Amino acid sequence: MFQVAAHPSSFAMHGHGHHQTMSTSTAGIQLPRTLSRPAFAEVSRDSIMAVAPELANVPAEYIRRGLRPKAHQMLAGISCMSSSHMPTTMTKSHVPRVMTVPVRSSSSSHATYPTHVLAVASSKSSGNEHVFMFPVHNIIIAAQCSALPRLPPSSAVPSSALHLPVIPLSLPSPAAFKVLHGYLYNHSLEAVFKSLFPLPSGFTQGLSHYTVQSTLSSGSLLHQLSTYLCSSSGGSLQALTGHAAHVKELWQDMVALGLHDPELWDTLDLAWEITLGALNIAASNH
Structure with missing residues (x-):
């Protein structure tokens, strides 16, 4: 599993460490005055080259800007996936290494199908809990998420079904990732x-x-x-x-x-x- 450490690894409502805090004393709540930003780290050039060799010499910011007009094609590709074969949640013990998902015909002839599925579990719990399943496009992840490892290759896309590698991912909040998944597109x-x-x-x-x-x-x-x-x-x-x-x-x-x-x-x-x-x-x- 790709274990991605949060920084800090846990957020108790106590505002300790190097954060300034502000207190709502009536309720005994203390929260950090600001949510600190980590030092900027550009995405890995190797990660981009692995999924799009033709972009090897293109600046990452230019790639990110170029992806925005293509988002509707990618979202169209995700919407073509059969919901009966692409569950939104799954028991962690039943997550496969590869998912085969039939695709419906798209009203858009330019739909771009996803390349992987992220199986997102909470880093705050363990055991046989449910994970959340998110179809993604490798270039979306490679160009925007600098802390994630390089995604493994995905197989060629057939016309009737997708064979998508499933990447287990541990994050502080799978629910929050649902918001970020949408924003990335x-x-x-x-x-x-x-x-x-x-x-x-x-x-x-x-x-x-x-x-x-x-x-x-x-x-x-x-x-x-x-x-x-x-x-x-x-x-x-x-x-x-x-x-x-x-x-x-x-x-x-x-x-x-x-x-x-x-x-x-x-x-x-x-x-x-x-x-x-x-x-x-x-x-x-x-």
Whole structure:
């Protein structure tokens, strides 16, 4: 199994180590003031060459930008897979080394089929638990996740079925990886926020990196969004702590994968600021 260590390996709600903490003393909650970003590490050139030799001399950032317009073809390829043969979850002990998945004809003649399946288990538990199955394209992983080992080769794609190598992967939060799996293809900041907690649709709809950055620098906007989140959570410290847990699980998986996307990191920072602000507002009302 590819064991990817999170950094830190566990996130207790105690804010220790080198992190600054802020305290909502009423509930006895302490959280890190910021979610630290690991040092940037570019993806492996060997990993890219292994899946796309023709891109050997192309800068990684250029490859990533070039993948964005092709995402709809890749997602079309995933949607062509027979759901009866491609379960979303599976008992860990029953995960095969290769999955044979029939494919349906696509309305798009340019559908690009996935090359592998990631069987994602939680690094926080062991035993015979369920794992989550995610079809992926090797170049999507190789070009964006610097901490993952090089994927093994996949066989040639026949016309009626795919034979996909299954890669066991251990991450802090399989549920958070579901969000990241979508982002690796569609790069939708709106979808990331909607997966974390409720915000006004006028803010999240078509959310851009520019809006994320400008909101981070506006104390009044941050306060408005924190107030909205606190209100929509009924002022419940328990509910807001749950939202904070979702954000930190996303953070842990991003670090573990070596995902250094600036737009996503700024969005994570914004989500954390809004959540901490909502917690402080709720704590002051208790």
